[in-house]
Amino acid sequence: MKPNIDSILTVGSLAFDTIETPSGKAESVLGGSVNYFSIAASFYAPVQIVGVVGEDFPQSHLEWLASRKIDVRGIRVEPGKTFHWVGSYDQNFNEAKTIHTALNVFETFDPTLDQTHRSAPYLFLANIDPTLQQRVLDQVASSRLVACDSMNFWIKGKLEELKKTLKRVDILSINEGEAFMLSGERNLVRAAEYVRKLGPSVVIIKRGEHGASLFTPSGTFIAPAFPVGQVVDPTGAGDSFAGAFMGYLAQSGAHRDLASSNPAQWDHLLRRAVLAGCVMASFTVEDFSVHRLMRLQSEELHARQNALMKMMAV
Amino acid sequence: MKPNIDSILTVGSLAFDTIETPSGKAESVLGGSVNYFSIAASFYAPVQIVGVVGEDFPQSHLEWLASRKIDVRGIRVEPGKTFHWVGSYDQNFNEAKTIHTALNVFETFDPTLDQTHRSAPYLFLANIDPTLQQRVLDQVASSRLVACDSMNFWIKGKLEELKKTLKRVDILSINEGEAFMLSGERNLVRAAEYVRKLGPSVVIIKRGEHGASLFTPSGTFIAPAFPVGQVVDPTGAGDSFAGAFMGYLAQSGAHRDLASSNPAQWDHLLRRAVLAGCVMASFTVEDFSVHRLMRLQSEELHARQNALMKMMAV
Numbered sequence: 001m002k003p004n005i006d007s008i009l010t011v012g013s014l015a016f017d018t019i020e021t022p023s024g025k026a027e028s029v030l031g032g033s034v035n036y037f038s039i040a041a042s043f044y045a046p047v048q049i050v051g052v053v054g055e056d057f058p059q060s061h062l063e064w065l066a067s068r069k070i071d072v073r074g075i076r077v078e079p080g081k082t083f084h085w086v087g088s089y090d091q092n093f094n095e096a097k098t099i100h101t102a103l104n105v106f107e108t109f110d111p112t113l114d115q116t117h118r119s120a121p122y123l124f125l126a127n128i129d130p131t132l133q134q135r136v137l138d139q140v141a142s143s144r145l146v147a148c149d150s151m152n153f154w155i156k157g158k159l160e161e162l163k164k165t166l167k168r169v170d171i172l173s174i175n176e177g178e179a180f181m182l183s184g185e186r187n188l189v190r191a192a193e194y195v196r197k198l199g200p201s202v203v204i205i206k207r208g209e210h211g212a213s214l215f216t217p218s219g220t221f222i223a224p225a226f227p228v229g230q231v232v233d234p235t236g237a238g239d240s241f242a243g244a245f246m247g248y249l250a251q252s253g254a255h256r257d258l259a260s261s262n263p264a265q266w267d268h269l270l271r272r273a274v275l276a277g278c279v280m281a282s283f284t285v286e287d288f289s290v291h292r293l294m295r296l297q298s299e300e301l302h303a304r305q306n307a308l309m310k311m312m313a314v
Numbered sequence: 315m316k317p318n319i320d321s322i323l324t325v326g327s328l329a330f331d332t333i334e335t336p337s338g339k340a341e342s343v344l345g346g347s348v349n350y351f352s353i354a355a356s357f358y359a360p361v362q363i364v365g366v367v368g369e370d371f372p373q374s375h376l377e378w379l380a381s382r383k384i385d386v387r388g389i390r391v392e393p394g395k396t397f398h399w400v401g402s403y404d405q406n407f408n409e410a411k412t413i414h415t416a417l418n419v420f421e422t423f424d425p426t427l428d429q430t431h432r433s434a435p436y437l438f439l440a441n442i443d444p445t446l447q448q449r450v451l452d453q454v455a456s457s458r459l460v461a462c463d464s465m466n467f468w469i470k471g472k473l474e475e476l477k478k479t480l481k482r483v484d485i486l487s488i489n490e491g492e493a494f495m496l497s498g499e500r501n502l503v504r505a506a507e508y509v510r511k512l513g514p515s516v517v518i519i520k521r522g523e524h525g526a527s528l529f530t531p532s533g534t535f536i537a538p539a540f541p542v543g544q545v546v547d548p549t550g551a552g553d554s555f556a557g558a559f560m561g562y563l564a565q566s567g568a569h570r571d572l573a574s575s576n577p578a579q580w581d582h583l584l585r586r587a588v589l590a591g592c593v594m595a596s597f598t599v600e601d602f603s604v605h606r607l608m609r610l611q612s613e614e615l616h617a618r619q620n621a622l623m624k625m626m627a628v
Contacts, residue, residue: 022500091500186336186405188523189541209502210524213541222625224536227503227527271628311536312626314585 006253007071008041008246010034011050011111011136012126012239013083014057014075019288020088023232029289030061031085033126033149036236039293040243040280041124042068043301045250047243048117050074050136054082054105064294074117078105093234093285094208095177113139120144122250124242125169127151130161137168145256147171147246148200149238155181166199170256173204173242188213189220201259202270204245204277206238214274217259218267223274226282226308233288237281240293244280248273279305320567321360321385322560324348325425325450326440326553328365328389329397333602336405337546343603344375345399347440347463350550353607354557354594355438356382357615359564361557362431364388364450368396368419378608388431392419407548407599408522409491427453434458436564438556439483441465444475451482459570461485461560462514463552469495480513484570487518487556502527506534515573516584518559518591520552528588531573532581537588540596540622547602551595554607558594562587593618 017031038047048071053062055077062072083106086099111132118140125133125148133148140146146169154162155178162182166172172195180186183194188205192215195203203215209231214221254269279301286292331345352361362385367376369391376386397420400413425446432454439447439462447462454460460483468476469492476496480486486509494500497508502519506529509517517529523545528535568583593615600606 187542187544189543207524210521211536211538220541220625221627222525222538222541224525224538227534227536228501229503230501268628275628309628311534312628313535314582314589314623314626 005045006122006250007046007048007120008122008124008250009048009050009113009117009120009140010037010041010124010126011132012037012128013106014049014051014053015083015085015106017235017289018084018086019233019235021093021231021233022089022091023230024288026233026288028084029291030058031235031289032083033128033236033239035290036239036284036293037124037126037243037246038065038070039068039290040240040284041247041250042070042243043280043296043298044244044247044276045122047071047247048074048120050111050113050117052076052078052105052109054078054080057082071116074114080105082106087235089234093231096235111136121255122246123147124246125149125165126239126242127154130154130158130165133165134161134168137165143256145170145249145254147173147242149173149242150178151175152178152181163198166195169200170259171202171204172200173206173238173245175238176205176207179203179205204274206241208234208237211278212241212274214270216267216270218263221267221271221274223271223278224308224312226279226304226311228282228286231285234285235288236290237284240284241277241281245273245277248276275305275308279308319359320436320564321362321434322355322436322438322564323362323364323427323431323434323454324351324355324438324440325364325446326351326442327397327420328363328367328371329399329420331549331603332398332400333547333549334402335407335545335547336403337544338602340547340602342398343605344372345549345603346397347442347550347553349604350553350598350607351438351440351557351560352379352384353382353604354554354598355561355564356384357594357610357612358558358561358590359436361385361561362388362434364425364427364431366390366392366419366423368392368394371396385430388428394419396420401549403548407545410549425450435569436560438462438560439479440553440556441468444468444472444479447479448475448482451479457570459484459563459568461487461556463487463556464492465489466492466495477512480509483514484573485516485518486514487520487552487559489552490519490521493517493519503534518588520555522548522551525592526555526588528584530581530584532577535581535585535588537585537592538622538626540593540618540625542596542600545599548599549602550604551598554598555591555595559587559591562590589619589622593622
């Protein structure tokens, strides 16, 4: 990582996941949105996590994160058990089916930011209750670049709160199915137009094995997924996409005011950041949990970025 | 169209289609693979059709095709009715469901080529019985560039015959679902590898609203679909894709021996041709039948090609 890169603050879940996919099964492996996000982002920029775990969460993993220059001091260890998600995927790997959710210590999660967190110029609100996302926004300066994620659960259950969050963010990163649900449209172009009117000037619609589409004030960018030989587990693909995306922006110094001062350069950096996200996600899905990301080398990352660029060249 | 461009011969169906999609319904409209193919290709190169219609097929449409410099002298008008397909699409527009097929005069279709047909340097075998595809190949010089299409019906019912066809073609253009069925793989990369081993050195896997992927000896190219605001009817998208693709190659003079003499240039032209295909398909789906293609202007085509290039630029 280059020196003097600004930090990204991320707020969300750390978890144990029990997952079944057509490729196999994993029992109580390390998961959670900010876990995936922070490891992915740490290839590009310093990260600070605000989250909560139970006493059963391995201290060794927090130490491993810290060894990557990920600031884990905002992760509170509370009495009780860590959030546990049980889910499965069908043969298309497209949508996760939740079998069981045990919120545990995450149920009373109330993100509290200290002074270091409040000054990070980049913020990623992972997929949590939109009320909590707003509580984070209340604590930070309005001058930072804010991206957020959400999911069908909140679109169905807390739509008005989610809309309040969206009014306050610059970038929304969301799945295609969720974009359709949020907009009531079954068409990508119209869904993106609808969502941009809700607040975020930049909308990224993630399309799994089909890549991601970026909608900005300057236009549309369609990024392919890097085609992997075997998908093992798509869990965390979206969060690691977001991690590399935000990391790339932070590394490039793409501050919030760039959007208004130089729209063309802003658009260019967003496109590159989306590609960084696609490449990172392609590694994530090659193994369960954060296993592939934990053993990922920068050289592999760069090689695959170059390979993807070649696959797009005309 | 530029002068002195070599002709493309195409062999396949002309039909009436009755179609229901989430956007509406069309009754006995003009369809058939070579109808879509030839109109699309005619934006780039001269086309010759070999096919058969019944006495109910409108002479006015054959005249309209002829006015586009499409050679329709190889279309035989036989006593009886024209092939009629009745189908529908679900909300995803991804796969056509056949409700009814009346082969009519197409049942005894036996493609006979005259001397002009035999000398066309480009050949596209549309989706017909692989036995008929071979009968066409038996009549032409082996030096031409041959592309073909197929479908699940032949993969299930005439796999061995289809494999014989594939051994004799340069390029296979096929849907993702069909590539999975043909290869027994559920993964794009592995499916393409499998299919290339069956014969065609170039494989194009069409992915509907997600674009198309090209696999050549030089590598992989991932082309996005042009995102349209409303899909009306996806029928003919694949055939018009193939038409623009082959038309682009013919216009560029991409002869068969280019593949071995200059693989890099061959790969480059194939990529451009795939994009031409994606753009043409995006017009086709905007209306029922060949209606959109019939009123398509060259200026619109070029504008959308430029727009798609901008959506891919990094």
